[in-house]
Amino acid sequence: MLWIERQRYFIDFALSSLMRRWRKNIALVIVYTLVVFILASIVFFTQAIKREACTVLEGSPDIIVQRLVAGRQDLIPARYADELRKITGVSEVRGRLWAYYFDPASSANYTVISTERPGRDEGCVLMGQGVARSMHAGKGDLIAIRGHDGSYQSFEVKDTFSSGSELVSADLIEMSGKDFRGLFGIQEAYFTDITMKVRNAQERTVVSRKVLNILPDTRPILRDEILRTYETAFAWRSGILLIIFTGSILAFLIFAWDKATSLSIEEKREIGILKAIGWDTGEVIVLKSWEGLIISLSSFLAGIIFAYIHVFFASSTIFEPVLKGWAVVYPRFRLVPSIDPYQITTLLFLTVLPYTIATIIPSWIASAIEPDSAMRL
Amino acid sequence: MIKLTNVTKVFNKNRPNEFTAVRNVDLEISGSSITVFKGPSGSGKTTLLSLIGCMTKPTTGRIYIREEEISSLSDRFLTDIRRKTFGFIFQGLNLIRGITALENVMLPGYPTGETNCILRGKAIHLLASLNIAHKAESKVELLSGGEAQRIAIARALINEPAIIIADEPTAHLDTRLSIDFMDNMEKLKNSGKKILLASHDPLVYASEIVDRIIEMRDGLITKEQA
């Protein structure tokens, strides 16, 4: 009780003393906020994009089988699928058709896929928001795609994908299998690759080993492997970025240290008075800690909020080129907002911890001012 | 109640600028009384008062406050004794600028953790008894010298100390305000407080309410008159 009452007085006084010196503190808060903002943007962005990648992969098949000819990927014969169905534990085998298409008019790369959904009309396509934007096409428009023989074929845009996860569908053009084969000149007996579903997660490695045994000219790719690759790639990128920014953190710390050590005469006088009228060194340290905590928390909070807005509502305008490194098709996409205590703790360790440690000794020095100094002013 | 035996304070010991500010002082002060320390500048009055007021520890010698030996106490306990026993009034008044008079008066009570409404009530009561309650909410830098002086007195009294220590309290005051100040000291003395003053202002040491005058020179007590 007594303790709470004391802390309330200390917080009150810390606040008023920060306010009285707002000119000195405002610069610190701005720089602090900026540092938190940059670091939080990096951390939020990678975390969100990692999650995005996971959602992409969630819908993707457990194993993808590609055929290799002379070390390069080639079309895979449809009869391979029958071989794969014989493997025990495999619940579904399916041939896929997909292609990259470079559109000279919008000079962008798209992914064209075919899905054998019932009722898929020939001569019609579905497209992602990104494609629609860069082709300036909307529902009901006609678009022209250049085929393998150099002739253009036109398709009607039947609909665009809703932007649930834009990263997944932004560059997609979806058409029927017949159109696809006609457009790219692929015979009926071939697919781009074959996908498999394996019910039991633990058997996937075994199944992929069996695939290699039965069809030695293929390459099975496990979804978990892709996931891991993504994870490492993103974690690594953001880690490197953070390391690059350690320079700015150090600069900030030196700035903070300097602010904390360079007490004005007025500040020294105040601490001397407090000591003289009965405040203990420990109590002045508590007061100074509250001051530091108030600065830290307000800057941290502001930095986090700005970063949140920046990453999830302003499409990470500042870091996009560095972090994403994908095709030009993704001009702007929204990441699904997500934030967890883990990211917050990470950021606390990278910003508040160094700041606090940099200011412990200066605030101790300040609090150790002799009480009798007040008698000699 | 206050007892010093053979107290010496040396600054910067074993360094070229070594300086002995107080030398072998033996002193005893008891009862509710007003004691004035008098002497030329640099004679060690302030140092002696800060030793008695538990602000610094003696280099050698013993200081007893209410029978308790204080020079080997921890800083924390020393502070605790200081805020429960002493009220200080400084030469420059030393009010904290930018906050109100009331907050200044309440400041010594913060670390005691007394609830806000009790502390505030006490502060307002003190300000009223010094006829300055109407200035409670003004910022201290806007107060006149006499008003500021009374705020400083109120601040010294907030923790209900038994001993008031004032170092050159009238240095910046004109004659009328100095007399006011001594009147206030007399009231405090009559309410049972012990008062220690350091001053070379005749208005202070020649005042008839003073019980005891201690003269100092070069850190030594040279003369005493009661």
Added chain:
Amino acid sequence: MIIDPAVIALFTGSFLVSLIILIASWLGLQIVMFWNLQCGSEKQLELEKWTYLVSTLMAYAFGFEILSLFLFVYTTDSLHNLFIGAMCAAGTLNTGTFGYHTLGIKILILILAGVWLVMNHVDGQAGDYPLIRKKYIFLLVIAPLVLLEGFLQSAYFLSLKADVITSCCGSLFSSSQTYGESPLSLMIGFPAGYLQAAFYGSAFLSSGLGFFYYRGFNKLGWFFTISSTGFFLISVFSLISFVSLYFYELPTHHCPFCILQREYYFIGYLLYGMLFGGVISGAGAGILSPFRKIGSLQGPLPIVQRRLTMTSLFLNFFFVAIVTWQMWHSNLVIDR
């Protein structure tokens, strides 16, 4: 080596905490060597000021150690995607070298730092610094552990390589399979019946001792320290061996980390928090008992001790209560 923001944060954290512990122990060493309260020399006045700095540094170090333990567990948990077969922190810790060593030393440091702060608090209750040398010697014992922690943690993260096949809770903790190399897996093999008996037995013993200690049987001090520590260890042991089963409602899932997750309403934080609080206050209360003889502590120490004993008893009681309640109401069916 895995480069991840959280790993960098942990590196930063352990570097900075090591730094402040080094400063604190350097100051502590000076104090141990030159302390003389009877002397009014300027050196002594300086040393007295340093005690404030050391206390502040240690309080911050303790706070950051708590956060660091949290972040460490959370990081290893979130890194599990990188390792085939790892499904939570248990698997990641088993990858690379020193994973469990790092965790263990973090826990040890947390408890010791907590006890140090208790001692420091008691020392502040008396006017003549009665424990000053003892507490700074104790600090000098903690310091190398913090450096060791930094070293182990770095070695662990440097040894991590994505893609290493590891075994996780599933295989790590199931008694039917080979135990692997994890120290935790050894705990599973232990017959749960005996352990249950030990769990309730030690809870009973510890609370009995605590009760009598609280009532003034000072001779029991050390026994209470030992029984509190024993209860802590047995509880962690039990949590892995049988308590976790009731929370997961799965007969073979023994993971000590999964209860920290949202699926289990973060109950793990509460349970571990109570265990740590219980062992710090319990061990602290007992360790202090020899100091009752010191004159200046005769007044304040018994009050602090009683408070600590009470806190420890309460926390342990609620721990046992929650665990028992869960065992009672769980849908788990174990057929023996």
